[in-house]
Amino acid sequence: MDDFAAVLRQADQCVLLPIMGSREVDDGSVKSEDLAAKIPGSIVVDGLESAANWVKQNAREGDLVVCMSCGDLYKACDMMVGKA
Secondary structure, eight states: OHHHHHHHTTSSOOEEOOOOOSSSOOOSOOOHHHHHTTSTTOEEOSSHHHHHHHHHHHOOTTOOOOOOOSSSTHHHHHHHTTOO
16 A cells, blocks of 8 residues: 555545455455545545546646546546546
8 A cells, every 4th residue: 555655646636436346355454545544635535426526627727637447437537528
């Protein structure tokens, strides 16, 4: 987690969604809020639509939005640009 936090602190703003299990079983011991606590100014939203809405309301012309996920974050990306 510390490595993720160190990298994500380089962003001007970090929007985190709930952690989605991929190959490991989610035992509930790691939460997005734990990561957010290590990244000043980050926020945690409750899902894809909330993430898309936050970006649409807060991103300004000239901003670069990077979306990373092992899951279906592409759906939020589509919402951000009006394809969904």
